[in-house]
Amino acid sequence: MNLDAALTRGFAWLENNGWAGYDPYDVRGTSLFVRLNKRRLTSAAFKIYSFLFPLAARQTLKVIPQINAKAVALIAHAYLDRYAVSRSSYDLEQAQSALNWLVEHPSNGYAGLCWGYPFDWDNRTFIPKGTPSSVVTAIALEAFLRAHELLGEQRYLETAQSCAAFITQDLNRDEISADELCFSYTPLDHWHVHNANLFSCATLARVSQLTSDSTWDDLIRRGTRYTLNAQRPDGAWAYWGPPDRGIYMVDHYHTGYVLRCLDAIRRHLEIPSLDQAVERGYQFYRQQLFTANGLPKRTESDLYPVDIHSCAEAIICLTHFGARYPDGLTLARQVADWTAAHMQAGDGHFYYRKYPALTIRIPFVRWSQAWMLRALSSLLVT
Numbered sequence: 001m002n003l004d005a006a007l008t009r010g011f012a013w014l015e016n017n018g019w020a021g022y023d024p025y026d027v028r029g030t031s032l033f034v035r036l037n038k039r040r041l042t043s044a045a046f047k048i049y050s051f052l053f054p055l056a057a058r059q060t061l062k063v064i065p066q067i068n069a070k071a072v073a074l075i076a077h078a079y080l081d082r083y084a085v086s087r088s089s090y091d092l093e094q095a096q097s098a099l100n101w102l103v104e105h106p107s108n109g110y111a112g113l114c115w116g117y118p119f120d121w122d123n124r125t126f127i128p129k130g131t132p133s134s135v136v137t138a139i140a141l142e143a144f145l146r147a148h149e150l151l152g153e154q155r156y157l158e159t160a161q162s163c164a165a166f167i168t169q170d171l172n173r174d175e176i177s178a179d180e181l182c183f184s185y186t187p188l189d190h191w192h193v194h195n196a197n198l199f200s201c202a203t204l205a206r207v208s209q210l211t212s213d214s215t216w217d218d219l220i221r222r223g224t225r226y227t228l229n230a231q232r233p234d235g236a237w238a239y240w241g242p243p244d245r246g247i248y249m250v251d252h253y254h255t256g257y258v259l260r261c262l263d264a265i266r267r268h269l270e271i272p273s274l275d276q277a278v279e280r281g282y283q284f285y286r287q288q289l290f291t292a293n294g295l296p297k298r299t300e301s302d303l304y305p306v307d308i309h310s311c312a313e314a315i316i317c318l319t320h321f322g323a324r325y326p327d328g329l330t331l332a333r334q335v336a337d338w339t340a341a342h343m344q345a346g347d348g349h350f351y352y353r354k355y356p357a358l359t360i361r362i363p364f365v366r367w368s369q370a371w372m373l374r375a376l377s378s379l380l381v382t
Contacts, residue, residue: 006340007082007376013348014369019072019098020065021365022058024352029120029129030061054352054362069105069115071366072098073140074374080146081377099147102140103159107132112165115140116186125189133186134171135257137163138199145206157210164207167200168216180226181219182241192241194227195254198261205268217269224265227258228277235277235284236300250300252289252310256317259285263320282321286328290314294334305353305360311339312371319378329382336379339372 027033027050050057057063076098083091106113107130114132121127141163148156172184174192183200185191201223204216230241237258240246262278265271288300296314297303318325318332343351349363350372363369 003336003376003380006336006344007373007380009344009348010350010369010373010376011078011082011348013345013363014075014365014373017349017363017365019067019075019101019365021068021071021363021369022054022063022065023068023117023119024364024367025117025121026063026066026119027057027061028122030063032061033122051360054360065365066118067101067105068118068366068370069102070117070136070139071370072101073115073136073143074366074370076102077143077146078370078373078377080143080150081374081381084150084381095147099143099156102143110166110187111169112162112167113137113140113159114163114166114170124191127186127188131186131188132166132170134167134183134196134200134203135185137166138203141203141206145210148210157207160203160207161211164204164216167203168219171200173219176226179222180229181222182226183223192226192244193239194230194237194241195239195257195261197223197241198227198258198265202261202264205265209268220265220269221271224262224269224271224274227262228271228273231277231281234288235280235282236288237281250289252296252298252307253313255281255285255289256313260317260320282325285317286325286331290331294331295338296335305355306343307353308339308343308350308368309371311335311343312375315339315375316378319375319382322382332379332382336376344372 033046076095079091079095079098083095102115107116110132114137116130116132116136119129141160144156144159147153170187172187172190174182174190176182182192183197185193185196201220204220208214208216226241227237231237236250237255238248238250239254240248259278259281262274266274266278289297291297291303295303295306296310298305298307298310314335315332318328322329343354345351345361350368352360352362352364352368
């Protein structure tokens with residue numbers, strides 16, 4: 001694969017299309033889905049229809065392509081990484097335009113800058129559009145801190161500090177014990193989701209490290225301890241944490257999130273057993289979430305569907321740990337090669353999912369395009 005060519009095609013598609021697009025979850029906020037979701041059989045039929053005919057389903061339901069803050073943050077990060085190599089004023093302008101959009105379009109009414117999704121989301125709790133999310137906010141913060149790192153501008157660090165205020169003042173915390181707590185996903189829920197909890201902890205750790213401020217260290221330790229105590233003997237983490245009763249599935253991209261967040265926390269704080277947990281988690285990730293041929297599996301038991309988000313996170317996670325596990329960089333390049341060859345269209349957009357006899361080619365901007373641009377650009381700077 002020519003990495004530059006794959007990136008150039010991907011950026012070209014985005015610039016021709018614009019930031020607005022469909023999302024795998026945007027249909028879940030439509031009134032029809034919300035009604036059907038209460039009826040198991042009709043809900044299943046609707047999900048099959050929207051899966052097999054994703055574009056037709058969205059057109060039928062009059063779903064409008066929208067700009068997603070998480071996509072904008074990932075796009076900004078991708079342009080910043082490319083700028084680190086190219087030193088092109090164009091790449092810098094594109095990155096700053098995306099960062100400016102985020103500052104101008106936060107969720108309103110919270111203690112700090114924060115962002116959510118532009119559609120209603122019917123899950124265990126109904127989450128109205130615009131409700132800020134710990135995950136979206138943390139990914140935006142990563143982009144602002146990347147800008148601060150490259151450009152040295154104080155305003156980007158101040159934006160990150162504002163994001164930390166949202167984490168500490170607006171999210172719910174389950175004070176499980178003197179040693180453990182869990183941050184919620186949004187201000188409206190009380191879920192126990194490991195990647196969301198750790199995105200909050202990692203956000204605080206990153207800001208604390210840059211500002212030499214230990215104010216939040218106890219929150220970081222206790223939130224991290226909750227997830228460390230839930231690690232399985234084989235090194236894995238399920239998506240849901242106790243006491244929530246959910247599908248305790250181990251999937252590729254959420255495992256990557258957990259590992260990268262734990263590494264960010266480790267760089268700020270010494271927490272007993274954290275280093276060993278990352279080692280065990282990474283070894284599980286390498287051994288159980290890739291095939292023998294190096295393809296990223298969606299879950300520990302299933303390769304298919306090959307999900308573009310798994311491909312992207314594989315590249316990002318392996319690259320992130322490249323200094324500690326150099327053989328991972330070889331695998332990251334292998335995944336990038338395969339993805340560009342099998343899941344990138346001639347016009348530059350990336351496909352959603354691939355099955356043995358079927359490929360879902362709809363161009364989801366946030367889920368597919370933005371994540372892959374972020375992934376390939378991270379590989380570019382190694």
